[in-house]
Amino acid sequence: MLAESAIISASMPKVLLDWFYVAVFAVVGTLMAVLPLAVVWLLAPRQDSPQKTITYESGVLPFGQAWAQFNVRYYLFALIFVVFDVEVIYLYPWAVVFRQLGPVAFVEMLVFLLILLVGLVYAWKKGALEWV
Amino acid sequence: MHVGLMHYLILSALLFCTGLYGVVTRRNAVAILMGIELMLNAANINLVAFNRYVAPTAVGGQIFALVIITLAACEAAVGLALVLAAYRTLETTQVDEINIMKW
């Protein structure tokens, strides 16, 4: 194990090797996911009929486009999500160093989170978290 | 040939100009925001590349990149909220039709 990693680090840093694997996984995984689709393309029957490719709408002929406009509520949740997701990215580095740095890091994060909790309370009070 | 700082800077310049083209030519406000996101990404590539090649032992550039990602998220949230507000009153997201301030 140790000997092996020494050989690799001579040519390539661990970080790059790690992600090299991820890249191979993504590429080969995509190929493997496409493979059954190709098999189907070879094996399965293909009989096109105009009825078959109609959009499914519980057996009734579809009317209008599905690409319609939706409720603004969806946006509000996505918006609050983005802001808090960004907050979470600051928690990750904090989580790693927290136990080395001790009280100072805790207080710094406390201030950070309290400011953002104000935002959550605001959204809550304004009813941005209500669906109806 | 070795990959150096220059490679990243040129790539980022190209990405930046692609984004700029989108911002200048698009009519849809959302598409303009997409162009801006590309430009911000180009800036981030620069920051991280400078970090890697000029001061590899520090992480300052990466911190700036993180802050820019944060600002990009805020910009998208507020910008898109503006687009929605404009759409509600004017029923369009095409920026050249949003001209009620023009006399």
Place this chain on the structure above:
Amino acid sequence: MSWVLELLKAIGLTVLLFTFLAVVTAMMGVYAERKIAGWIQARLGPKHVGPQGLLQTVADTVKLLQKEHITPRRADVLMFNAAPVVVAVAALLDWVVIPFGTLGSRVLVVRDINIGVLYFSAMASVTVLGILTAGWSSNNKYALLGGLRSASQLISYELPLALGILWAAMVAGTLSTVGIVEAQIQQGGWFLFTLPPPIGRLGAPFGILAAVTFLVAATAEVNRVPFDLPEAESELVAGYFVEYTGMRFALFQLGEYGEMFGMAALATIMFLGGWAEPHLAPYLWVAVALGAVVVAAVILLTARHSLVIRPVLSLAVLTAAVGLLMSVGGHLPSIVWFLLKLFTLVFFLMWVRWTYPRLRLDQLLNLSWKVLLPLGLLNLLATGLVLTLGGR
């Protein structure tokens, strides 16, 4: 050329993990789900194909391979085809950082990436895009509504999920999945019940709270009952994948089960000590074995249906056997422990699925934003405070 070797190794591991995903999580997962559903609803479940219906999902897969791919006339063809692939590959990529156990001094993990758990949550967040693509490109009202609902559900529960992950990362002081397990081995207890010394067992409430937050969010993240609104068979007729047939549908299924097992695996790693063997005194292991026997006896004596007898008996025999083995000082390979914990969690998720009704959309969003998110944040801060006061 060392990199050719690495490339071959990576390709081999991809094929291995993809097969694991397809055979163990998707095929056996669906089979187990149907058997457990049958057991809970006092019926038999699949029974005819192979012994005890074991080959049922294999037969189903073969059937799906022969099904025609129907692409709706008004769909966006390219994106319609890309969506199931994205969902399946995102689920596969989750597994890169999951350690299965140890072999000698080696940890059985594809790559112990430095930012392991962050990587995991990033990959999990890509699923949202696959689902939105599927919903939009079908150009079907049910699909689009299901896709949008699903996306808003997934993003809502991503935050509590991340907070659960962060809790474990904070206590362990690392983002690496292997590091998190090793921290638990070092302190001699699961994060579920134990915090690092000097807090120890007193920290159990924090761990349990974090684990519950994570599990609830994970259940929602993989669209399972009671959070299956996006699919809601009875109202949205399967939601975002309503238009998908044959193997494309199977890929969604693969992604969903792969993701579910992946979440359970991450929970095992973060809260149940991963591959580590539990250290209990021998008499406690005897108690575990006896307990299994007693519980089984009570259920068998009071059961109204003879159908429950066999599954209860087999589970009890398994638990009793493990308990007895451990009480006489035996050992099981670490990979067995990991899989035992993983399957127990998966069993729990399936049990929940067939027991609870679906939530309403507003209840679902309330649970995430008004309960889990504040709770997760407070738990994180409280645990941080306790760790700080306890002298690091």
Place this chain on the structure above:
Amino acid sequence: MGELGAFIVLALVTLIPAVVVVTSHNIVRAAFSLVPSFLGVTGLYILLQAEFVAGIQVLIYVGAITVLLLFVIMLTEGGTGVRLRQVNEQVPLGAMAAVWLAFVIIVILTRTVWPVGAGSPPPYNATAIGNAFMTDYVLIFEATSLVLLVSLIGAIVTARGEE
């Protein structure tokens, strides 16, 4: 060699979809094309050994900002499939400006001598970033939370209108 190959592949993965983003007539497709572009940039960060920033790039850009953009497209006329003219009359002008700017930047870049630092990146990227945030950059750290708070409030007020 391997590094250069990876760089070229990633550059193409970044730039080609970026061109689709700014030229596609279908706005939903343009938004989806952002994803490979962002992922290409992620790969570049990895190549620069900025692992943590790469993880955040996927989490925020792919998992959050793209979803937000798609939501808004589907909430406004973009989602209705109505085919509107997506570009304005500035196409030739914009193309010229972009090409000219790219040219100028590249000329300037190639004529500058950039300082090069020595040393290797810290092995644990996330730890180094955490330490920097908690010590040297703590003011930025706290200021970001204020920026986030303000944009959250601003966006909620704007998006809700006067209901």
